[in-house]
Amino acid sequence: MSRVWRKEYNEDMYHLNELNPVQREAAEYKDGPILILAGAGSGKTRVLTYRIAHLIAQGIEPWNILALTFTNRAAKEMKERVGTLLGSEGQGLWVSTFHSSCVRILRREISALNGYSRSFVIYDSSDQMTLIKECLKELDIDDKKIAPRAVLSAISDAKNKLKTVENFDAQAGDYFQDIVSKAYKIYQKKLFNNNALDFDDIIMLTVRVFREFPDVLKHYQERFKYILVDEYQDTNHAQYILVKLLAGLYRNLCVVGDDDQSVYGWRGADVQNILDFERDYPETKLLKLEQNYRSTGKILKAANTVVCQNANRKDKVLWTENSEGEDIEIYKASNEHDEARFVSNKIRDLSDAEGRPYNDFAILYRTNAQSRVIEEQFMKVGIPYRIYSGQKFYERMEVKDILAYLKLVYNSAESVSFTRVVNIPKRGIGKGSLEKVFEYAEEQGLKVFDALAEVEHIPGLQTKAKRSLESFYNLVVEFKAKAEEGIAVTDLTDKILADTGYITMLRTEGTIEANARLENLNEFLSLTSEYDKNFEAYLEDTEIKEEQNMVILGGFLEQVSLVADIDNYDEVEDAVKLMTMHSAKGLEFPIVFAVGMEDGIFPSSRNTLDDLHLEEERRLCYVAITRAKEKLYLSHACQRMVYGHIQDSLASRFLEELPEGILLKIESKALSSNFASAGTSYQNKKWLDNGSEIVKLGSVKFTVGDKVEHMTFGRGIVMAVSGEGKQAEITVVFSGEIKKLIAEYAKMLKI
DNA sequence: CGCTGATGACCCCAG
DNA sequence: GTCATCAGCG
Secondary structure: OOHHHHHHOOOOOOOHHHOOHHHHHHHHOOOOOEEEEEOOOOOHHHHHHHHHHHHHHOOOOHHHEEEEEOOHHHHHHHHHHHHHHHHHHHOOOEEEEHHHHHHHHHHHHHHHOOOOOOOOEEEOHHHHHHHHHHHHHHOOOOOOOOOHHHHHHHHHHHHHOOOOHHHHHHHOOOHHHHHHHHHHHHHHHHHHHOOEEEHHHHHHHHHHHHHHOHHHHHHHHHHOOEEEEOOHHHOOHHHHHHHHHHOOOOOOEEEEEOHHHOOOHHHOOOOHHHHOHHHHOOOOEEEEEOEEOOOOHHHHHHHHHHHOOOOOOOOOOOEEOOOOOOOEEEEEEEEHHHHHHHHHHHHHHHHHHOOOOHHHEEEEEOOHHHHHHHHHHHHHHOOOEEEOOOOOHHHOHHHHHHHHHHHHHHOOOOHHHHHHHOOOOOOOOOHHHHHHHHHHHHHHOOOHHHHHHHHHHOOOOOHHHHHHHHHHHHHHHHHHHHHHOOOOHHHHHHHHHHHOOHHHHHHHHOOHHHHHHHHHHHHHHHHHHHHHHOHHHHHHHHOOOOOOOOHHHHHHHHHHHHOOOOOOOOOOOOOEEEEEHHHHOOOOEEEEEEOOOEOEOOOEHHHOOOHHHHHHHHHHHHHHHOOEEEEEEEEEEEEEEEOOEEEEOOEOHHHHOOOOOOEEEEEEHHHOOOHHHHHOOOOOOEEOOOOEEEEEOOOOOOOOOOEEEEOOOEEEEEEEEEOOHHHOEEEEEEOOEEEEEEOOOOOEEEO
């Protein structure tokens, strides 16, 4: 398609007129660094996609543009939206996560680094855990005194700050750091010997290649003349440097972020990167997107009021043209079961009265453990739901097992997968025998798997173990041969599951759990066949080298490692969504319930000690509130079971920070000790049908769709409301009869 | 070698 | 309360 044709085309072919003036300026500002501070719901993805379309319309080649995101979800969404604007004109554009972009680069360039090979595998967090435990064992460190998790997170932290083993060692101060330093060294050596990278290596090594090989860097600088970064407030130091290097030549860097939504400090994100952007790039164009298109006025007011309590933030105030909306309801529950009942009753009511689909609701909580009670309640009353956190598909035992087999087939140098599956299903190869194999391999300078070829020479093995190891070896060699012939991943997986006896093992077990595992394996097989169907497109896309053996299998494994959630977010499914506040970031829902608003839970007790952490929790609260479009419910329980113990808890301090006048506070009936005093005034005391009571009312507000009970007319539904406050005229349908009532005089309850 | 019961740790989580 | 890990025994 020619540029000339494009220019002759309607000036607004990319619908720039659909943007507000600031959005449009952000989308059209072409050269040089630009920082877009985009408040929640201000249309930031829209701006990014229009910007990409606009660059291409200006004659920039799509392959000169790189858009970086954190999540696959964000990358996918942006790709789709760019696709809608551009159709096939976007060919060659890179819209991908930091990690997939870096893997693509490393698959080409990693061999520049001494000893690294292009056919590396990627270790996930449980592989990392296995490896670090081995390291601590070698160092003779009791993992009860030093938690492997802590060591791992210290190493990850170091890598995120681009600290090498040597850097770390040089500045290790105390006993713990000293241990981490030693562990880091061994850990890194093990990764290297296994031809494996962990997730942090993916970024760190890309930076290393760029720093050590300026010509390689130059190549990518020339290629990516225009760079866009989404959620810039979530970048860690390594990602910050990566972007800085890539944009170093042309400086056409557009970053979008919201310091108020920085909630990933604990995994290395550094808000300072966004706060300092203007210092790094003095010629920066700064734009603020402050108009919110998502939420009602009251929801926005609540969000603003809370986040304004933070001292360390860029000054901005979100506003909206949307209607004020309904009050924010705060429910005080007696315990977590009461809270769950409140949520399910509300959903039932709104679904009955307003015909709300289940899809409209989301339940947000601070920790995954809180989902259980709500899940149980939903099951009990038959509300369809879907949990969007918790265990990932690829982390399930059976899936990890089959993946370990595949990884071993792909890269037999890899010892973590070897150790995992050598005795699965049970082959009578115990810890003792395995140690002997490892010992022998070490002595002979062999990879463990290759040592099995000489099983006869391994001293101290029992005949039974020897035979088992031998047949295991032959089995895997056979799989390898098939893979090298280019067998489809589905067929290979099938063969492994059958020949190793894995399927038989689960069938024999026959428990409900085993059946669930079999189902998961079926699910896995449908993923492989999906991949087999279009692996050619995938390989082309990731630029995996053709000359490599087992390209097909390698491509599959890479896809699996980089796409963490196949439990993909499905907007169409009609089910209530349950997720943590963290995973809700970037999403929106008509009706949001934020549950467990209790001090100690939210803010989490470990983050209440210092302002830095407390402010991050408060930002999380801001994120949670701003997910809601129309209606927000906040609930807290006076007592809650935590780790098997009943705990008394106070309402979250964040609830205290909410502005008066837009709140409707409701208390569980189970809490009022004195029932007699509950009937003081018919107008001011309200009973909800789940046994809850409104104890504090600004003015009683009725909205279209409210179910009501009138003293004389009985039950009805509000059809229309005109006017405001006490004088409002409310139209209600009672069984067949339509009545117009004035709010002030209507002897009527919301039910 | 592999099962069983006691013991203690337990947040948020992309890739 | 629930999961993972480990010592100790058949």
